[in-house]
Amino acid sequence: MIPLLMPKLAPYVPQPRNWEHSTSADTKSILGAIYWARLDKMYYGNNKTDAKNIGFDDSFIYDELALKPADRKLPSEVLLHNEAITAFEAWMSKEDKVEY
Numbered sequence: 001m002i003p004l005l006m007p008k009l010a011p012y013v014p015q016p017r018n019w020e021h022s023t024s025a026d027t028k029s030i031l032g033a034i035y036w037a038r039l040d041k042m043y044y045g046n047n048k049t050d051a052k053n054i055g056f057d058d059s060f061i062y063d064e065l066a067l068k069p070a071d072r073k074l075p076s077e078v079l080l081h082n083e084a085i086t087a088f089e090a091w092m093s094k095e096d097k098v099e100y
Helices: 002-012 028-037 048-053 059-065 081-093
Strands: 019-024 041-046
């Protein structure tokens, strides 16, 4: 859908581009990617209620994130924490890292 809207977006968006456009802003994957990319702004046309109304209901994800991992529908458990934490420790001591 977004490619169809691109010509209409042109008058409203600044250049150079450090922004994202989306048909719907509230999907977890899109919002997560936007925050990770540290964009300056997001433009969107629909919200999570609009998405739910056409069958793209991910509200259960919001509900699940509010729970402790042990209480979520998807079973999960910590595995090899002592081994896994070494990757974070290596990152912290890295002198040429790019900060997020």
